[in-house]
Amino acid sequence: MFKGKRNGGLLLLAAAIATGCMDDRLAGGTGIGNPSQGVVTVAMQAASGVDGLGKTAAPRNPDGSFTLTDAGGSRITVQEALANVGRIRLKLPDGLDCKDAGGAACEAAEAIIPGPMIADLITGNWLPDPGTIRIPVGAYRRIDVRLEGKSKDKPGPDSGLDGHSLILKGLFEYAGKADRKLSITLDFDEDVRFVSDPGLSLDSIGLNRFTIFLDVEKWFTGVDIGKCLDEGKLQLDADGSLAIDKENACGLLQSDVKAAIKASGNLRAGKS
Secondary structure (H helix, E strand, C coil): CHHHHHHHHHHHHHHHHHHCCCCCCCCCCCCCCCCCEEEEEEEEEEECHHHCCCCCCCCECCCCCEEEECCCCCEEEEEEEEEEEEEEEEECCCCCCHHHCCCCEEECCEEEEEEEEEEECCCCEEECCCCCEEEECEEEEEEEEEECCCCCCCCCCCCCCCCCCEEEEEEEEECCEEEEEEEEEECCCEEEEEEEEEEEEECCCCEEEEEEEEEHHHCCCCCCHHHHHHCCCCCCCCCCCEEECCCCCCCCHHHHHHHHHHCCEEEEEEEC
C-alpha cells in the first residue's frame, strides 16, 4: 500500500515537471513567479567618437570636452553639461510587475530611482550618487528620465544649475574670435524616453551598468548661433561672451537644442 502511494506521488511529480505546472519556487525560483534579482547602476553621459557611440567624428578633447560645429559652421566646444534629474524609471521586463521588483521602489511596472540629483553629462557622475538598485533579471527595453527645474518646493542639490533644468557651458567662435564664452540655459519639466528594441540585458552576476549615451554631435545640428548674432536676435555681453537664456533668446534655438539633446540618446549595457 505504501509502495503504491509512493509510486503515484512520483508519477504526479514527473507529470508536473513535464508539463511545466510545478510552482516556480519549488523549481528553484528562476521563473516569473519568483524571478532572480540583479544589481544595476544607471548613468547619463555625453559621448562621441569610439568611446561612446562607435563613431570617429568629434572625439573628446584631452580635457574631456567636445568640439563640434553648429548648422552655420561655427565651432563650439562643450566643456560642461549639467542636468537636473527628478527621477529615473526602468520598465520591468515583459511579464513582470511591481510585486516582482523586490525592494526597489516601483509603480506601474516601473522600478524607480528617486531624485532629485544632478547629472554631470561630461563625466557621467551624479550628485548625489543614487547608488544601485536590485531589480529582476531580464531585458530592459525602456528608461524614462525626468528632467526638471529645481524650485523651492523641490529641495535637492543644485551645483551650478541655479534652478535650471539643463545648462551647457563652453566656448564658441564668432567674428574672428574663437574662444568666446558660451552658456545656454534650458528650463522645462519633461520626461525623456530612451528605448532599446533588443533590450538591455541584466543578469544576477556582478554589477550591471546601464548607460544613456547622449550623442553630443547632434546637439547643435539644427541651430545657427552666428546667424542669430548677425541678425541682432542675440546680444553679446560687454566682454564678448554669450549667455543664451530667457532674456537673450533667438526664435526656437533653445527648443531646438532641447529637442536635439532629448533625441540623441543611445542605450548601452555593460558591467562595472
